[in-house]
Amino acid sequence: MELSHKKTACIIDDDLIYISLVKKIIERKNLCNKLLVFNDGKQSINYFETLLDTIDSDAIPEIIFLDLNMPIMDGWEFIERFKKIKNKFSKSIELYVVSSSINPTDINRAKAFNEVNDYLKKPINIDALEKIFKYNNAS
């Protein structure tokens, strides 16, 4: 897992249990060496908007896992805001929507965004998670 040591990932989700489980997987499998956690869209978009001025490339995550149903600012609004700033970052950022919603409307709506790489249904599969990190690494 040497390749992954530079990786920074970001989870935006209000489900604390889910976060702690994903954290465990990432740590155990050593999928990345920095994990950012936000409990709603607003906190995270504020973070990304201030990141635009930073030169510390480690602070910019390569991968974002975004929940849809969250208080204050939900995943949809986050995507809209993120769209506007995505290309201004010095590296490319992959965005995965991770939601317990199995509603086809949600799935299609999310996949319709160019900024969204894929839609993952909860429960997230450990192998699938690993693959995302590896694939991102290879690219």
Add this chain to the structure above:
Amino acid sequence: MLKNVTSRVVNDIDIGYWELKSGELYWSEAFLSVLGYSEKNLKISLDFFLKNLIHKEDSNLFRNNFFGLIKSNVNFRQSMLIRTKKGTYKEFVCTTNQNLSFKLEKDSKLIFFNKRKFKTNKKLKKDKFYFKQATEMTRTGSWYVDFIKQKSYWDQQSRRILEYPEDYIPSLKNSEKYYSEAHKRLARKTFIKCAVYGKSFNIELKMVTSNNREFWVKAMGKPVYNTKRDIIGIRGVFQDIDAAKTKELNLLKTSNIIASQNKRLFNFAHIVSHNLRSHSSNLTLVSQLIDSFESPDEKLELLDNVKDIAVSLNDTIEHLNEIVTIQTNINKIKSEVKFNCALKQVLSSINQIIIRENALINSDFSKVEAIDYIPAYMESIMLNLITNAIKYKHPNRPPVINIKTYTKNAKPVLEISDNGLGIDMEKFGANLFGMYKTFHYNSDAVGIGLFITKNQIEALHGEITVESEVNKGTLFRIFF
């Protein structure tokens, strides 16, 4: 030959007819008098008749018929217009070979002139019978308003439907009294539109009988014009459709109840699947982890997560249970709930918080003091809205909550407003009453209160609305 026909009057019977006997023409006295003539002031001859009496459009046919009868004995039947002495035309049916009650001389031929009126009269009587049947069976009354005479006229059926005596004279000036309070305006507007712009109408509205019974009618009417195209009146009919309309309204009501129940069930199904799914997916994730971890210590560590999931799953189940209870509780007996008492109860239970937050609560229940409701729901609704108002108070000022009741559209309304943080309606309006929706950074926000409040209100067929402005405050209205 016919030039020889000499004119004479036959006067033995009271029937309008001509007699042709031995080349001579006789007209019956009745024939002359019905036209306003006597034998003295006109010349009895076919020529005179063809030139001066019969309408010129009927004249040729009659001439042919007449000669056909004389020469070839061909019977005929023809209707025609004949000019009276006054210069107006009367319609006659002219026939030959009628069965006669009097003795006919040999070689004599008769042509009868029956006034059309007698014939149509029979038909009219028959039509009138059918008409009456139709109006009675369909419960339709007709009326006419004469703008020139400033009078209004009703047929008997109208009087019957509106429960007025047969000699009742309808009032034009006071015609609004025939319409229900709720529809007076509609009736007036419709009438004026018809009277001024000539717009005919077909509407459903409620009328009132002389016994103050309200009932639904279908009212149709159209303007009446004079030759100058001025509107000189309105003619119309109204049909008693109360039975059908009442059924329709009941059906609509039932259908609305079913629709709202269906919506709630659908929401509930969505909530169940969504909220339970998040726990079940966490459980699945834990079990995946247990499988992938090798050391027993690591596996044991995951037990804490299982415990957490169990707790939140239990919370969700309890919330769902609470909602199911709302649905099943609506059959509980309602009783008179005094707003004042309910509020007192609520305030005493949150007394500590009120004092701590220095909250001011004003109430005015003078307009509506009490309603029939499930007491526990009333307290729960008030408790939720008041605690919310305090919880989401504005940081710069102590909370002030105003509570009042009034009636709108004959329904009691409870209004609770605050001066708190407010909610961004554009962003959150749609989700405001959703389950597990929170809109502020409060650690104790669960997102269940407003959801339950809305469910309680709707389960009892009420409605809750909200107005809010960020940093100004929020206003909830409950329509019972």
